[in-house]
Amino acid sequence: MLDRKGLFTFLLITFGLTYAIEGGLILSGFRVTDIPPLYGQFIIMGVMWVPALATVLTIALVTKEGFGITNFRIGPLRPYISSALLVPAVFIVIYALTWMLGLGEPDWELRDFLSLIASAAEDPIAIPPPTTILAALFLSSLIIGPTINGLFGFGEEFGWRGYLLPKLLPLGKPKAYLLLGVIWGFWHAPLVLIGFNYPGYPILGVIFMAALTSSLGIYLNEMTLRQRSSILAGWIHGAFNGQGYGIWRILFPNVNPLLGGMTGFVGIVVWLLLGLWYARRG
Numbered sequence: 047m048l049d050r051k052g053l054f055t056f057l058l059i060t061f062g063l064t065y066a067i068e069g070g071l072i073l074s075g076f077r078v079t080d081i082p083p084l085y086g087q088f089i090i091m092g093v094m095w096v097p098a099l100a101t102v103l104t105i106a107l108v109t110k111e112g113f114g115i116t117n118f119r120i121g122p123l124r125p126y127i128s129s130a131l132l133v134p135a136v137f138i139v140i141y142a143l144t145w146m147l148g149l150g151e152p153d154w155e156l157r158d159f160l161s162l163i164a165s166a167a168e169d170p171i172a173i174p175p176p177t178t179i180l181a182a183l184f185l186s187s188l189i190i191g192p193t194i195n196g197l198f199g200f201g202e203e204f205g206w207r208g209y210l211l212p213k214l215l216p217l218g219k220p221k222a223y224l225l226l227g228v229i230w231g232f233w234h235a236p237l238v239l240i241g242f243n244y245p246g247y248p249i250l251g252v253i254f255m256a257a258l259t260s261s262l263g264i265y266l267n268e269m270t271l272r273q274r275s276s277i278l279a280g281w282i283h284g285a286f287n288g289q290g291y292g293i294w295r296i297l298f299p300n301v302n303p304l305l306g307g308m309t310g311f312v313g314i315v316v317w318l319l320l321g322l323w324y325a326r327r328g
Contacts, residue, residue: 048216052109056209059100061233067093068236078241081162090237094198097205097233104209116208121275129269129278130192133285134184136320140313141294141306149306150298156180158299183293191288192281199287200280203266206230208276211267219325223267227260234259244303254304254314261314262286264321 067089076086105113144150153159156176163173173179206226214222235252238244244251270279290308301307 049109049213052104052111053210053213055108056100056104056205056213057229059103060097060205063100064093064096064233065236067096072236072240076240078237078245091198095201097203097209098201101205101209115212116204117212117270117274117276118204118208119275120277121273125269125273125275125278126192126281129282130188130285133191133282134188134289136316137289137294137308140308140316141298143312143316144298144301144306144310147306147312149310149312150301152297153299154297156296159296180293180297183296187288187292191292192285194284195287196281196284199283200277202230203270203279203283204276206263207266207270207279211270219267223264224260226267227263228256230263231256231259243309247304250304254309257314258309258317261318261321265317265324268321268325 071086071089076083101116105111105115141150141152145152154176156179159179160173160176174182210226210229211222214225216222217225232252232255234242234255238251238255239248241248242251244254247254266279266282269282270276294308298307301310303309304311306312
């Protein structure tokens with residue numbers, strides 16, 4: 047049986063607070079550009095903890111059911127290692143397909159990235175060769191992604207996978223997974239409308255964002271339930287963000303966001319197939 051009171055409270059706090067903060071940020075003139083203003087980046091990182099705050103407030107003040115439902119535990123080590131390796135492997139597949147299908151070309155010389163760095167620097171700086179930069183970015187993404195980014199990813203996942211997923215499971219896995227994915231996607235709507243992930247496609251971007259979160263969510267949901275760990279979900283979320291907003295955006299700067307790359311049709315299909323395969327493995 048659905049806990050309608052808990053669900054309503056969680057969603058009201060999560061969406062109300064997020065839309066209020068991001069709405070104020072947008073009204074102040076903030077936009078998602080190549081290098082968004084630093085103050086806006088910090089605010090957005092803070093907003094990633096809103097679902098966790100909503101979970102704590104809902105459980106502590108409304109349902110008073112205890113935090114056991116959230117699977118707030120680390121769990122075994124092996125899934126952390128396997129997912130930290132799997133996520134980069136999936137991104138390699140996504141961008142290899144993007145390249146093979148003619149939806150994007152790699153910028154091996156990093157011309158766009160280096161010109162952006164040069165324009166942002168006040169004084170001339172010594173820049174290493176592109177191969178050195180790419181190697182450093184990829185290696186750092188393997189470590190910084192799931193760890194540093196994972197801290198902020200957990201802010202979301204304590205809400206999405208820790209609270210909302212078990213609350214939706216009475217609907218059955220297919221409906222719960224789909225509904226959670228759509229909710230997670232539309233939670234990003236204010237930022238998508240001002241250029242996040244889908245610059246130039248505000249309305250279609252919101253729809254594609256929901257498709258992306260739904261397809262990625264299958265793997266996240268399965269890992270969370272099997273290992274009974276929302277902390278693991280935060281780790282995987284961090285690994286995803288570390289790859290998606292790191293080396294691959296720099297190496298493939300001109301991919302159509304609706305077709306190729308992690309946000310487009312290619313990425314959505316790859317994550318969907320992986321999630322369905324993993325779910326069918328039992």
